[in-house]
Amino acid sequence: MRFNDAIAGCVLVVFAIAEIAYTQTFPSLHGQRYGPDLFPRLIGVALIASGLLLIIRGIASKRRASVEPHAVELHAIDGNSADTHSSGDHWLEAGPWLKQSHLKLNLLLVLLALIGYILFSNFLGFIISSMLILTVLLYRFGSSILLSVLIATATTAVLHFTFAKLLLVPLPAGLLQGLVY
Numbered sequence: 283m284r285f286n287d288a289i290a291g292c293v294l295v296v297f298a299i300a301e302i303a304y305t306q307t308f309p310s311l312h313g314q315r316y317g318p319d320l321f322p323r324l325i326g327v328a329l330i331a332s333g334l335l336l337i338i339r340g341i342a343s344k345r346r347a348s349v350e351p352h353a354v355e356l357h358a359i360d361g362n363s364a365d366t367h368s369s370g371d372h373w374l375e376a377g378p379w380l381k382q383s384h385l386k387l388n389l390l391l392v393l394l395a396l397i398g399y400i401l402f403s404n405f406l407g408f409i410i411s412s413m414l415i416l417t418v419l420l421y422r423f424g425s426s427i428l429l430s431v432l433i434a435t436a437t438t439a440v441l442h443f444t445f446a447k448l449l450l451v452p453l454p455a456g457l458l459q460g461l462v463y
Contacts (some may be wrong), residue, residue, distance in 0.1 A: 288340025294333030302326035391422055407456020408446075412438040 305319035305326070380386070395415045403411045416434035421427055445451040 286340045286344060287336040288344065291333040291336030291338075291340060294336060295330055298326040298329035298333060301329070388422065391419060395419060403456065404454045405456055406454075407458050408453035409438055409442060409458055410456060411454075412441065 302323055305322045308317060308319040308322075310319075311317040395418070399411050399415060406414070413431075413434045416437055417427075417430045420430035420433055425433065442453065446453045
């Protein structure tokens with residue numbers, strides 16, 4: 283399914299505004315001009331700028347598609363004619379992947395992984411959740427089981443080190459409470 287860029291841009295801007303608004307709830311650090319809200323706010327501003335660019339691009343694409351006449355493609359074999367539409371012609375287009383069940387299953391697995399992380403990361407912890415999700419998704423997307431485990435392990439280690447150790451972002455320890463922290 284393809285959305286016009288203007289729709290994606292609107293969603294991005296709304297998400298960014300909600301994200302920036304949520305940073306108002308973050309605690310301030312005594313004696314510093316910046317705190318834990320700085321980085322998310324900078325990302326939010328960048329997302330708003332990106333969203334606005336997408337909106338402009340989507341509206342321009344829609345205008346171009348409505349001004350240009352639709353190309354007519356003649357099929358010499360059967361004598362039928364069909365209109366071909368440019369990608370900016372519609373606000374929403376169903377893609378050919380909707381007819382392929384394995385691609386729908388991939389989308390469903392990614393969504394379930396996100397929901398599963400939200401629901402179970404406090405119990406399992408970041409390390410176990412990340413390793414499990416990455417291994418399953420990488421294997422599903424075509425990697426061997428050994429390569430999936432290796433990539434998931436390396437990615438989880440880098441993410442854990444970056445966020446928990448360098449940036450001091452508290453990640454849920456879960457079942458590994460005594461070992462990690």
